[in-house]
Amino acid sequence: MGNVHYIYRDGRKIEVKTLYTGPAPTKKRHEQFALVPVSLMLKLAALKPYTRWLAVVLLLKAFRQRSKTFTCADLREFGVTRWQKDKGLIELERAGLIVVERAKHRAPRVKMLAG
Numbered sequence: 001m002g003n004v005h006y007i008y009r010d011g012r013k014i015e016v017k018t019l020y021t022g023p024a025p026t027k028k029r030h031e032q033f034a035l036v037p038v039s040l041m042l043k044l045a046a047l048k049p050y051t052r053w054l055a056v057v058l059l060l061k062a063f064r065q066r067s068k069t070f071t072c073a074d075l076r077e078f079g080v081t082r083w084q085k086d087k088g089l090i091e092l093e094r095a096g097l098i099v100v101e102r103a104k105h106r107a108p109r110v111k112m113l114a115g
Helices: 038-044 049-065 082-094
Strands: 002-009 012-019 069-071 098-101 109-112
Touching (some): 049 109, 082 098
Antiparallel strands (some): 002 012
């Protein structure tokens, strides 16, 4: 059953049993999503599919960082390869949706202009 121990309250001895009720329930994780403004969707319609996906990922990263400027390091968790990231950043920059600061041997710094 459980361990029995005693506590004293107001001069009285009280028997207390510690019961094991199983593991604590885990918190349910809510599914994450990214909101894409309609104005941005219209601009993304002319771009390549992987560039559209990169733009959504960048919006999500900007939201998580709570800033329009952030470093854009590894995006493999979102299914974006480094080559898709490089080509997509160039295409988004040419479309005027982002500004990219590049430094040698560093992850590019992205500033979101739209969204």
